[in-house]
Amino acid sequence: MLGGLLSVxxxxxxxxxxxxxxxxxxxxxxxxxxxxxxxxxxERKVSLGEKLFFDKRVSEDGTIACFACHGYNTGGADxxxxxxxxxxxxxxxxxxxxxxxxFNSRYSWDGRNESLEDQIKKLMVNPKVMGTTWEKLTARLxxxxxxxxxxxxxxxxxxxxxxxxxxxxxxERSLFTPNARFDKFLRGDKTAITEDEQRGxxxxxxxxxxxxxxxxxxxxxxxxxxxxxxxxxxxxGNITTADLGRFNQTKNEADKHVFRVPSLxxxxxxxxxxxxxxxxTLDDAVDIMFxxxxxxxxxxxxxxxxxxxxxxxxxxxxxxxxx
Amino acid sequence: MSTDVxxxxxxxxxxxxxxxxxxxxxxxxxxxxxxxxxxxxxxxxNDVISNLRQLKQIDAEWNIDVFKSKMGINNNYDPVxxxxxVIRELATGLTQKTVETGESAELDTMLKSFQExxxxxxxxxxxxxxxxxxxxxxxxxxxxxxxxxIATAKRIGLSAARQAELEATVNPxxxxxxxxNLTPDAALKDKLTQQLVTLRERAEQYPLEVKESIEVLIxxxxxxxxxxxxxxxxxxxxxxxxxxxxxxxxxDAYSKTHETRLLDQQFYRQLLIAYSVFxxxxxxxxxxxxxxxxxxxxxxxxALTQANRxxxxxxxxxxxxxxxxALGQMVAGIAHEIxxxxxxxKGTLDVMKEHLSKVHDLANSSxxxxxxxxxxxxxxxxxxxxxxxxxxxxxxxxxxxxFEELDSMLSDGTHxxxxxxxxxxxxxxxxxxxxxxxxxxxxxKGLDSTLLLARNLLKHRVxxxxxxxxxxxxxxxxxxxxxxxxxxxxxAAHAMGEQGTLILRTERHDEKMIRIEIQxxxxxxxxxxxxxxxxxxxxxxxxxxGTGMGLSISYKIIxxxxxxxxxxxxxxxxxxxSILLPIQQKQAAAGIIEDDDPVDLQPA
Numbered sequence: 056m057l058g059g060l061l062s063v064x065x066x067x068x069x070x071x072x073x074x075x076x077x078x079x080x081x082x083x084x085x086x087x088x089x090x091x092x093x094x095x096x097x098e099r100k101v102s103l104g105e106k107l108f109f110d111k112r113v114s115e116d117g118t119i120a121c122f123a124c125h126g127y128n129t130g131g132a133d134x135x136x137x138x139x140x141x142x143x144x145x146x147x148x149x150x151x152x153x154x155x156x157x158f159n160s161r162y163s164w165d166g167r168n169e170s171l172e173d174q175i176k177k178l179m180v181n182p183k184v185m186g187t188t189w190e191k192l193t194a195r196l197x198x199x200x201x202x203x204x205x206x207x208x209x210x211x212x213x214x215x216x217x218x219x220x221x222x223x224x225x226x227e228r229s230l231f232t233p234n235a236r237f238d239k240f241l242r243g244d245k246t247a248i249t250e251d252e253q254r255g256x257x258x259x260x261x262x263x264x265x266x267x268x269x270x271x272x273x274x275x276x277x278x279x280x281x282x283x284x285x286x287x288x289x290x291x292g293n294i295t296t297a298d299l300g301r302f303n304q305t306k307n308e309a310d311k312h313v314f315r316v317p318s319l320x321x322x323x324x325x326x327x328x329x330x331x332x333x334x335x336t337l338d339d340a341v342d343i344m345f346x347x348x349x350x351x352x353x354x355x356x357x358x359x360x361x362x363x364x365x366x367x368x369x370x371x372x373x374x375x376x377x378x
Numbered sequence: 379m380s381t382d383v384x385x386x387x388x389x390x391x392x393x394x395x396x397x398x399x400x401x402x403x404x405x406x407x408x409x410x411x412x413x414x415x416x417x418x419x420x421x422x423x424n425d426v427i428s429n430l431r432q433l434k435q436i437d438a439e440w441n442i443d444v445f446k447s448k449m450g451i452n453n454n455y456d457p458v459x460x461x462x463x464v465i466r467e468l469a470t471g472l473t474q475k476t477v478e479t480g481e482s483a484e485l486d487t488m489l490k491s492f493q494e495x496x497x498x499x500x501x502x503x504x505x506x507x508x509x510x511x512x513x514x515x516x517x518x519x520x521x522x523x524x525x526x527x528i529a530t531a532k533r534i535g536l537s538a539a540r541q542a543e544l545e546a547t548v549n550p551x552x553x554x555x556x557x558x559n560l561t562p563d564a565a566l567k568d569k570l571t572q573q574l575v576t577l578r579e580r581a582e583q584y585p586l587e588v589k590e591s592i593e594v595l596i597x598x599x600x601x602x603x604x605x606x607x608x609x610x611x612x613x614x615x616x617x618x619x620x621x622x623x624x625x626x627x628x629x630d631a632y633s634k635t636h637e638t639r640l641l642d643q644q645f646y647r648q649l650l651i652a653y654s655v656f657x658x659x660x661x662x663x664x665x666x667x668x669x670x671x672x673x674x675x676x677x678x679x680x681a682l683t684q685a686n687r688x689x690x691x692x693x694x695x696x697x698x699x700x701x702x703x704a705l706g707q708m709v710a711g712i713a714h715e716i717x718x719x720x721x722x723x724k725g726t727l728d729v730m731k732e733h734l735s736k737v738h739d740l741a742n743s744s745x746x747x748x749x750x751x752x753x754x755x756x757x758x759x760x761x762x763x764x765x766x767x768x769x770x771x772x773x774x775x776x777x778x779x780x781f782e783e784l785d786s787m788l789s790d791g792t793h794x795x796x797x798x799x800x801x802x803x804x805x806x807x808x809x810x811x812x813x814x815x816x817x818x819x820x821x822x823k824g825l826d827s828t829l830l831l832a833r834n835l836l837k838h839r840v841x842x843x844x845x846x847x848x849x850x851x852x853x854x855x856x857x858x859x860x861x862x863x864x865x866x867x868x869x870a871a872h873a874m875g876e877q878g879t880l881i882l883r884t885e886r887h888d889e890k891m892i893r894i895e896i897q898x899x900x901x902x903x904x905x906x907x908x909x910x911x912x913x914x915x916x917x918x919x920x921x922x923x924g925t926g927m928g929l930s931i932s933y934k935i936i937x938x939x940x941x942x943x944x945x946x947x948x949x950x951x952x953x954x955x956s957i958l959l960p961i962q963q964k965q966a967a968a969g970i971i972e973d974d975d976p977v978d979l980q981p982a
Contacts, residue, residue, distance in 0.1 A: 084453065085453070086453035087454070088456065160459035160462050160463070161462075170463065170466070261522070263514075263516075263518060263519055266511035267511045269454035269455060270455055271456055276458075278507065279511060284597060307501075349515065349519075351523075
């Protein structure tokens, strides 16, 4: 009852502020929101999570660590169509960026994980990724003097599946990239992006990209069919299980080829694109989006403007612009 | 007798076990009731209720956000996506709390059904987001698509008439789509579907570029129609999902359960109070019983102490009479012993008196004769007569050896007195009244004095043999040890009847002890009597002859000395009492012995 009332008041306030539409207020009401400049995290867990993130001993054969597929210098992804797990096995999908996960509501291309903890718990035991078991991993970590001591001091207990995931998730949440030029623009700095980039943003909205790529993460908060206005998979051919997307989780016919809408934050740094890594460049990716999602041809100039806009979404990590 | 004792022991052991079991059960019941009164976890209940309230609020806000997205007031889906982790957390918390507090299966089912509905809602909202994006994208694009058609026609230089015709064909479809988007109406939809078919047919008449732009428009109008339908049915289904109702039901059910628990708790609390009262009453009863038992115990104890004291007194009297009886026997013996030399000395003195009268006559005659000789006037005849008398008398004294005989008689008398003196010395030695109660003592001398005192008892019947081996003096109370010897020897004498041999032995038993054996060849002690011989008041003698304390006291004396008294007896062969005594006394034992009344009168 009270909640309902509050919501009504909130809605009223939103309407009033829209009515007062000035320049800055208009920017406040943009469908894309800036990434917060700070996040509160438990530094001790973050630093333990960081150690685990970069430690190859986490994988069963000691060949890969988390950063193998999620490098800082490759936009938090690996610039490979399909990522490699232990024993050089090729994975099923393209690795998404590790940055700004805190602002997503679902994880993995098919949204199989509702939380980052779930994600870690599954990746560790996925035979194509870390290929270990929690028994083995905890035994391995507790057998190392450095980890035994760290877990004792941070969690007051030896490593467990729960606290390992908790530490890694804390670290993952610390990987956010605020202060993209576009965010500065959203915060009121009109000169932060060029006129072309501003026009690119207008095109982004006008063509309807904004329908799915919105919110803080410019995506990452909903599902969409890949091929709304045309059959992408028929065209591409060679359909794999991974191509079925969310259907693999729900077995609901309506969820066939449904994927989580990926975040476009730092998108310029994370080629190739799509779950199958099939689009090598941003240009290719935007083309495919126009054709299969928007159902219309993309005039060359507009497409270029949109790509210019997309490049303004590259943020800063620990105060330095990502490259 | 022993089986009775065992039975009693077993039954008392069982009684104890039963008592412990009852105590354990009583405490367990108390614990159970107490835990039942602690059963209601208010914090957990409050958590659950506040959790449900939050859920309801978030659910309501979520609904509003969904409708705001539908209306286009929300221009991004973050507000619609954000409740997901919160809802998940709350639902998980709810499940945990339900499991922790062990709620009923009914609640569990309700919770599951709520979670199912919530999962359905989450899935539906995901689908709504996808659908709404497509729908809004197409709707937003419609004017552009329409403009594209007209612009393309103009660009490729379509004649004004055909342009006008094209516009007249496309425009109604476009505007009716817009009005359908505002007010979705089934009739309008059918009409529009029809018009789209017509439009697709007509598009064939136009140049390729125009045809393509018309097809894009048609595709988006089609998408709009389709998504509008899906959207409407999704929202219908969504609003029909009874999440709020389920949350209310859950709240009610939790509250009901909580109330039931509170009632239960109240019930158990009352039960606990009643039970506590019962336990208090029980404790009171037990306390009363205990006090009563103590009182009874005190009474019995007093009676026993009194009885014990009386017993002690009577025992002391008995010991005294035993001593007197022994003394009496001794006195009889001693009187007899003294009587013999006394009679002898008396006889001697009588004879001496007879002899001395002759010497007296001689002395008188001699004195008269001597006086007459000095007298000048004395008659010669008188003198002659007196001389003859003296001669006769002195002849008699010399001839009859009167003086030798007197001398011999004096010697005999002295001998008799010597014998009496010896008895007196032995008597003194026996009682040692003139010495310290603890002293170095040669047991052989003790045995000898005792034998002398008991001679009257043994004389003419019993042959006494002594087989003394060399033994050191021992530290003891000689009078007590002598008492023991006299006791045993007296018993032996009684046992042997008309004839017998009493053998006394001494020897070194080991480094610390000496051994004294007193062996008789009497009838032996019957086995039925043997276990009781050292019991106080036990006697086989006729009433008035024995107190039954002799051996009992002997046993006590030897025990107090740290020694042992052993009996070896065989029917018709005899009995040997062996006494083991330590050469040195321990300090404490010496104290006990030195005591005026060394005999411990507690019953053995």
